[in-house]
Structure formats: C-alpha cells, structure tokens
Amino acid sequence: MNKPIIKTTDEVLDILPQTINSAFCSLSKWLVNGKESLRLTAEAIKEKVKQIPEEKIVEPEPYVAIPAIQQISYCQNSEELRDLYANLLTSSMNTDKKWQVHPSFVDIIKQLTPDEAKIIKSIPNFKNNFMPAIDVKLMDKNASGRGHQIFITNFATVGLNVIEKKENICSYIDNLVRLNILEIPPTYHLTNESLYKPLEESPVLEKMIPQAYKYIYNIGYNHKIITITNYGLLFKQICCQ
Numbered sequence: 001m002n003k004p005i006i007k008t009t010d011e012v013l014d015i016l017p018q019t020i021n022s023a024f025c026s027l028s029k030w031l032v033n034g035k036e037s038l039r040l041t042a043e044a045i046k047e048k049v050k051q052i053p054e055e056k057i058v059e060p061e062p063y064v065a066i067p068a069i070q071q072i073s074y075c076q077n078s079e080e081l082r083d084l085y086a087n088l089l090t091s092s093m094n095t096d097k098k099w100q101v102h103p104s105f106v107d108i109i110k111q112l113t114p115d116e117a118k119i120i121k122s123i124p125n126f127k128n129n130f131m132p133a134i135d136v137k138l139m140d141k142n143a144s145g146r147g148h149q150i151f152i153t154n155f156a157t158v159g160l161n162v163i164e165k166k167e168n169i170c171s172y173i174d175n176l177v178r179l180n181i182l183e184i185p186p187t188y189h190l191t192n193e194s195l196y197k198p199l200e201e202s203p204v205l206e207k208m209i210p211q212a213y214k215y216i217y218n219i220g221y222n223h224k225i226i227t228i229t230n231y232g233l234l235f236k237q238i239c240c241q
Helices: 010-015 018-030 034-045 062-072 079-092 104-110 114-122 166-178 193-200 203-208 230-239
Strands: 131-140 149-156 217-228
Touching (some): 034 062, 034 079, 079 230, 114 166, 149 166, 149 203, 217 230
Antiparallel strands (some): 131 149
C-alpha cells in the first residue's frame, strides 16, 4: 500500500502488521471504547489477515467495519460469533471480496445464537442442496383420521450433531428462515421418503413429544425441504470462510 502508516494504539501495533493497522486508523475516532475495541479486533483477525496478500489489503468501509468492530467486543464469550465478525471484517479488507460484503451482515450476526452460527457453518455451500424437514402432527385416535393439529414445526437434523441445545433446533430453523438465510418452499418435499426416517426416528424428536400424547393421538408427519437462499450463500462465503 502507498498510504502513509499512521499508528493507532500500542496494542494494535503489537499484533497487526503496519499495513493492516493503517487500514483501521481512520475508524478509531468513531468507536466507543475505541482502544479496547481495536485491541480485541486485532486479536480476532490477526491470523486471518495473514492469508491476504499485502497489496490486496484495503481500508474497510466504515458502515461495515464500525458496527462489526464494536460487536466483537460484546461477544468475547462466544468463539462462534466472534469468528463470524472476524471473517466479515477480513473480507471487507480484501479487494477480492470487499464489494460482496453486505452491510446487513452485521445485523444478521447480532441476531444469531452460537448454535445458529454452527448450523450455518454446517450447511454445504451450494444452492440446490435440499435438506429434509418435518412437521409433527397429532391426530385424534377417535376421530377416524379426520383432522389434525400441528404440534412441532420445522424439525430438521441439519447441524443437529454440532449444536449444544438440540431441543431448540426448531426455533433455530425458524430464526434462520426469518433472517432469509434458509427457506422452506411450500408444498415441496423429497421424493425419496426414506430420507425422512432419520428425522422421524430421532431421539431428539422423541424427547420433544410427551409420552402421554402417544396414548391419546396418532402421530403423523408432514414432509418438507429446507434450502439455503442466495443471500444465505453470500453470507456463508463472506462470514464463514
């Protein structure tokens, strides 16, 4: 870079090469607790920026960098969320990725739990990846099969093996759909019905259905699919890699 090197804080200089330090120098004045925020940011991105050729390192756009740097200081207890912010910042400093960084990605990460971050990272990075999901429906045994009520919606095994709160998987999927990371197209399902068996027989799902219900109701399932959106794919490319 041909920019003059401007020192910010001693902590940042100790961790970051001067070229990267200069990319952050103009941002510090906009930060609350700027010195500490920059130190924590430096710790989070120091290994990632080593992979960027020096000539491709540029100053990140303030509308992305300022909120991202601030948020890193709020999630020191979550490696998963801190890593998403660090990847976002690193991408925003790389001329190969800079203009793919959407400013809304900061707000998306703010609305994720660490478990949801793990789910996103576990999803394969291509569009036409159809993942099975089910609704659990309760049918009155005395109603001759007429009518039912939906008891559990959007149960899926995507990321189930890596998350901590497995019983929250349905609400996690709901939130990722709300954030437009995932979508559940109406009326679509997989033609291979055997792919739904692991969901229907999941021990996690078993614990979510009260034992007493099995004496009162017949248990049925609606088959669905989950897929990642174009927006979700871009989010993964910028924030998860």
